[in-house]
Amino acid sequence: MVFFRSSQLASSLESHGLTWYIAEAPMVSIPVIFVLICLITRTVTEIRRRISQNQVDAVIRTPSRIPYWVPFIGSAVSFARDIEGTIARGRDSTGDGVVSYRIGPSKYYVVYMPSLVQQVFAQKLSTLSKEKIFEWFMNVAFADGHATRDEHHAFHEGHKALNMMLKDDFITEATTKTARAVETQVGSLVTSAPWPSPDREGNDLNPWEKAGDVKFNNDGTVDANFYSLIVNYMGQIVIDMFWGKALIRNNPGLQKDLWDFDEGVHHLVTSLLAISAAGRRAVAARSRLTKAMEEWHNAMAAVQRGDDPPSQYQDLDDVSEVMQVRVKTWVDNNTSAKLQATNDVSVLWGVNVNSNKNVFWMLLQIYSRPELLSDIREEIMEYVKVSPTGERDLNGFSKLQIDVDGLCKNCPLIKASFYETMRMNMSGLGIRQVNQDLILKESASDAAMFGKKQPQSYRIPAGSALVLANGTMQQDPRIFENPDQFLSQRFIDDKGKDGNVRVNMKSLHTFGGGLYKCKGRYFAEKEVLIFAASILVMWDVGPLQGDALILPKMGLAGASRSPATDVRVRLTRRYQ
Template identity: 25%
Template sequence: MNNDTLLSPPTSSPSLLTALLNNTPSYLTAHPILLIVALLLLSLASTRYLSSRSTSPSRPSNGSPIPIPAVSYFVPLLGHLPNMAYDAAAFTRNLRDIYRGQGAYSLNFGGTVHNIIFAPALATSMLNQPNANAEAETVFKSLMGRVFGWPVVAESEGYDAFLAPLNALYVNFSSREPLGEMVGRTAERVKAMIGEFVTGNESQVDQTLWERFANAEVKRDAKGEEVVEVDLLELVRDWCARAANASIIGSDFMNNFPEFWKDLYEMDRGFLLLATGLPRWLPIPPLTRAHLARKRMLDSLEVFERAVDKHGDGKDAGAEWRGLDDVGPVVKGRLELYRKYGISMRARAATELALMWAANANSNSLVFWMLERVYADKALLALLRGEIAPYARPAQPSSDFGMPELPRLEVLDVEGICSSCPLLKSCYIECLRVDTASWSLKIVKEDFVLAPRDKEAQTWLLRKGQFAHVAHDLHNTDPNVFEHPDVWKPDRHVKYDEDGKAVGADFGSMRPYGGGGHMCKGRQFAYKECMMFVAAIIAMWDVDAVGGGEWKMPKHKKATGVYNTSSPTRVWVKRRQMP
């Protein structure tokens, strides 16, 4: 063989590569499943490559604003939606650890850009952006229609005109005097109702509504003592609702529509489905139940609104509405606005439904988690009982007839509980950290630069049409901020003086109520009611695991703010032996 032969191109049989290239199309045509798989893999690889090319640089750019780093994805059109559907918590937390240096990252949901912000400095800047840059009103308006039933199409202009004075009204009634009135009325109801947290009555006819909803059953423990077995979640949520809501919507409404709060929690279970705008006829049971529950609540609230309207004109609203004078200042104050802006009865009902949901869905569930955490730790329970003793004091009334009277809550000093019980407040804050997963959402209206206060820090460019989420739970579960973040530590937020004495508890860098102009208007009332509810219950009642066994903490289930649970929450409840 000479050199000419070696250098000359082949002229006989084709190479292996040429044969593969020539035969592959016919082979794949003969095997369509393999063709589909090949095209799918090619599509995924191409999407991953193209999306990774759009990823912003992770290194600083000498202070010049750059887009928030984009996370690459595989699935075209859907983007990161499959990741969120599979395990949103694990997915977002893993990305937090990857993009820790940036404090934010962006995801693609069906072709739209969603900026996820978790660094406190950036979160504060985002929450305080003026509406010209980013606003949440569009989101709220959508939720008012899709979730709460406001006739947005028919009354869009009325809603837009009504919103600003309504928010101003909320701010006014969150001030000291109206807030104090609502808290005081709630405290009086708690003192009156806490003795019947459970009654021990075997017949449902003789039980309270909250016991019936909790499927209360009278049992005997190992000592032969009577206990009441209940679903703690249902018991706590309904008891709290009936203790708190009379100061908001009045006692007549609560008496006339006793099933309302059962429907409220049914709607809450389908909240996220309602928010998508999915129609009722789709065969999704939680969605159907949520639609039906909302319909019943809106019908009830419309009856209430007509009665309040008559009462406001000095007319007789009917025999079942004789006590409308005790309707709370927030609801009363809205009547003038409803009339001024021509708000229909159905829209008024939707507004009250949104208020009732905001006042109950999260705070009442948070009381449940606080009680779960406290009763699971008997040493903590003892410490808290000692701390609250001067401010939530039970007493055993004397009796002249030989039969001992039931204990009652003699003292319930809400201000003392809130200002002088740092361990209890720390438990409240720790439950907000561990047992909630709230995000704040805004829509970017104009291109703007998101900048923290640190002048040397990197700034980020957000584009018109994008979405911005402040992911509070990503900060609250960050191991770089909170040691062992998955562990519930009751004294984590307690502050001490130089002598080691507990002097208070604070939120630190946490922002559980959002911030800026959209900070939760009812946060002070929610805080005070949670603190008084927990103090009253632990002062008067013992709660143990069914059978006296080991306490099993329920698993979290995603909800709108405070976690729900699908785990069993059956417990034994009995009266505490008075000290």
């Protein structure tokens, strides 16, 4: 190995050239050259940022690109480390409504101004679409082997079948079935009496109780891991409602797999991390889920053909209409097993992941505020109450009676608390591919809100990616005052002309928007209120020690968040 003094280095470089120097002293020269390249990259990207930043008077301009150190990598590392913090810093350093990042070979334009977001939602598919991103996601997250991309027609027909979820017939069927199931099961969210020991023969625990690791106390209270308890309890009712009871009955580990998959899905999309323990668990869970979905589909397809399904799938009469239509659509379009099963697993995940986690966070937010809890209980008491005729569930506990219409139309505080929960606890990114050059124009009021001299327009070039930074907007104090506080009244508007109080999502876009807006949103709103209200009426929830229920830290960003660690709570039954 050769070491040089600077004068020697200069004369050697002059006589032998750079290649010779790298070959002779790689341990020194490679880091030196790397540092030089980084410095040059940082300087050039900084100059470029200043040039675009100085276009304060331009009516149409190029968004500022955030400077970076390492060519090709760009801002990838800071995105991987802290996506929301990175975007918030970029936003604050420019003061504009859009900022641009280089990540690997791609340019990303991140949008976080309400008027620009509305324009993004209004674009046609020919300008902005999600197809390529969705195909990539189906491959890395669900291992579809590019079936979504290669079986284009079949995928789109299957996807279209989900539009049924937007129709009144589906919404009525799904909410009615959910409400009836909740009425009879919320009293058994955790069981206790009549059996003294949970595992007494013939009286096994409910699967969600096992997932929540319940422990019965002598005074009749029950301790549980609240996150696991809630997401599994809701999952049981909603999966039974969509796919019929046989799916979970034949695959008792289905929910464990679903939540293991969810815990590791971040690791799968950043494929480097797929080798982590959570990533490996997610991969194993995903293959069991895919197999279960394929078997379920084959049984349903057999019934639809008039054939006899396997013995364990004889009773498929309780499958929802939307899932029956999906099966028929897959069959009519000669869909491969790979496309069918991976897409059905993605729907299974989508149906559960957002609603169930939001109910968990929402309950904690409400139970940790005694005044809000009591106001909401008063607001909903007319619509969610213990069965007036004294009906009991299978375990002998009180049943509830739920008036879904009354709950959803006349209870603004619980609905506004749901929106505020989504604002606080969700952090989704909406990603679109830019197919044609696009101009986005700031509104005058948004420009003023961001402290700009005048509204500007931005040119977003074809071939780049556009990102809606919902999580960052949800925490922007200019859009949502005091964003770190849970304000249960935030989304409540004044009374309208008809005298009714309105609840309005305003600049909150947790269901997405435009052509890709969540197809399950009408059901989801009602479902969340049904689950949350019924638990608030039937149960008191508090900490194991002390008075204050402390909310756990949130896990990784990216749509709905899980808690960083589960939270152990004590549940007390309010009605026997």
